[in-house]
Amino acid sequence: MSIVIQPVRAFQDNYIWLVINNSNGQAIVIDPGEAAPVIDYLSANNLEPIGIWITHHHHDHVGGVAELQETYPMIHVVAHSEHPVDADQVIKDGSTVNAWGYTAQVWGTEGHTENHVSYILDIDGREHCFCGDTLFSGGCGRILGGNAESLYNSLSRLAELPDDALLYPAHEYTAANLRFGLTIEPNNEAMQHALADAQQKNEQHIPTLPVTVAHERVINVFLRTDEDSVIEGVEAKTELDDTRPVSVFAALRALKDNF
């Protein structure tokens, strides 16, 4: 079986990820915030969408679901009970979702919002993680309804995926995140290289995603809150009550909000 994972651009900087099975021309759509670019892509490539998987309730992740259900009545929508869509399968942390004999684990990854989930799809032994707005390359989601501790716990869980696991965030924020990261860790050479690479890809309109977990552990300041260099970088900008990773994380998130 030949599976390909392809981004469709939407709005300013969203990626709607498609999991495409080239053996049978079927596709699964992750977080369709709008329907038109998805329908255009599916039509142009003669693909039949069989499923929609939702990570969280924000409009730029669910706004296209109803139109896709009207256009493709057989489509199977997977979502949490608190997501504002008409779901065929209601999932939560610990659920599994099946696709062509492959299995995706559902993890609760709250913090950006409550009831945010990620889908970890195992394809022939490699994990592909659709993490919505929990983790971005070089950064993480804003806290919009969740809280810093739950977002910290969610990112810590994602960071424990295997080194070669691939992360598929829903936004192209990589360069801006790395510019922020370098204000905290200016001597992080991997971060410097990642920023140069992201800027070049942005100019060429090439996605900087997906990224591996091993890469993120080195270049994502929000996954590095136990590093002395990060603690020192945060302390240079703001007062920390203590240097527990979750406290460093909360301070970093607040600094990024005002960056």
Ligand SMILES: [Zn+2]
């Ligand atoms: Zn969101």
